[in-house]
Amino acid sequence: xxxxxxxxLILVSGxxxxxxxxxxxxxxxxxxYDDLDGRAPLTSTVEHFIPDKWGSTFFFVDMDYKDGKIMxxxxxxxxxxxxxxxxxxxxxxxNGGVGFGDAYLAGATYTYNSPSFSKGYxxxxxxxxxxxxxxxxxHNFQLTGVWYLSLEKGLYDFTGFVDFWKEKNPSGxxxxxxxxxxxxxxxxxxxxxxxxxxSVGTEVEISHNFAWRDGLYIIPTLAAKWKF
Numbered sequence: 001x002x003x004x005x006x007x008x009l010i011l012v013s014g015x016x017x018x019x020x021x022x023x024x025x026x027x028x029x030x031x032x033y034d035d036l037d038g039r040a041p042l043t044s045t046v047e048h049f050i051p052d053k054w055g056s057t058f059f060f061v062d063m064d065y066k067d068g069k070i071m072x073x074x075x076x077x078x079x080x081x082x083x084x085x086x087x088x089x090x091x092x093x094x095n096g097g098v099g100f101g102d103a104y105l106a107g108a109t110y111t112y113n114s115p116s117f118s119k120g121y122x123x124x125x126x127x128x129x130x131x132x133x134x135x136x137x138x139h140n141f142q143l144t145g146v147w148y149l150s151l152e153k154g155l156y157d158f159t160g161f162v163d164f165w166k167e168k169n170p171s172g173x174x175x176x177x178x179x180x181x182x183x184x185x186x187x188x189x190x191x192x193x194x195x196x197x198x199s200v201g202t203e204v205e206i207s208h209n210f211a212w213r214d215g216l217y218i219i220p221t222l223a224a225k226w227k228f
Contacts, residue, residue, distance in 0.1 A: 020048040021227045025203060029219040036219075040064035040071045043221075055080040055089065062097075073098045080109070087111050091124055102131040105142060121147040128165055135168040142166075155188040157181075157199075171209040178206045183225065197227040 023045040030039040042065040049058045061075045074097035082089040093105040107126030114120060124144040131138060142165035149158045160180035167175055183201035187194045205219040 020046070021225055022046050023223055023225045025221040025223040027219065027221050029205075029217070032219065033217065035213070036217075038066075040066040042066070055082045072100075074100050091126060093126075101133065104129045104131075107142075118150045119148065121145065128167075130167060133168070137168045140166040153188065155185060157183040157185065157201075159183075169209055170212060171214040175210050176206075176208040177210050179203055180206075181223075199225040199227070201225070 025043045025045070027039065027041050027043060029036040030041060044063050044065070045060055047058070047060040049056065057077075057079055059075060059077045061073065063070050063074075064072045074095075076093065076095050078091065078093040080089050080091055087110050089109050089111065091105070091107050091109050095103040095105070105126045105128050107124055109122050109124040111122040112120050122145070124142075124146075126142045126144070128140040128142040129138055130140060142163060144161060144163050146161045147159065150156070151158065158180070160178060162176075162178040164174065164176050166173060169175065181201060181203045183199040185199045186192050187196045187198070201223055203221045203223055205217070205221075207213070207217050207219075208215065210217070
């Protein structure tokens with residue numbers, strides 16, 4: 001639920017648009033894995049994207065809720081820089097939050113879009129500096145791949161990202177994270193007002209050695225999204 005919307009919009013930032021949305025996810029991780037019994041079941045995400053003549057800016061804020069309280073908060077702020085035409089752009093980013101270490105990323109992105117902008121992908125290779133690591137290994141790298149695919153004239157969206165980065169942790173030196181999403185856009189259904197910008201769907205968190213967890217985890221959600 002985190003960076004997918006932003007990266008999709010970065011892929012199509014040649015279009016004159018800006019967008020924002022809010023999502024609510026019910027997470028099944030606590031019911032599926034004994035060691036995640038205390039995991040917050042609800043997550044809200046607020047995302048905002050705006051392009052300009054020098055590139056684009058994106059940010060999102062995640063908040064996790066349990067027992068009527070905010071358990072944690074996380075945000076990312078990213079800037080895509082492109083003073084030229086072509087498939088390559090420069091990328092700078094900050095990640096951090098309550099209970100999370102600060103991370104600073106910088107690198108380059110290659111982008112492909114189909115002529116109709118119904119599908120596309122990007123690949124980013126970045127330096128990743130992580131502050132206050134337990135193992136005092138601040139200098140790392142991250143490889144990110146992103147895709148989007150619009151189906152049935154916009155009725156369905158299949159999107160996702162894959163992150164692979166170096167960060168020493170109790171289970172090894174590398175971390176894998178992917179979050180594919182599948183959405184049905186209700187305003188594309190016959191008889192539904194096109195101004196009803198509500199989507200329903202799912203996200204599946206697929207991770208290995210992520211968030212201090214050892215091994216492979218596959219955690220689905222049920223989700224709703226409203227686009228502004």
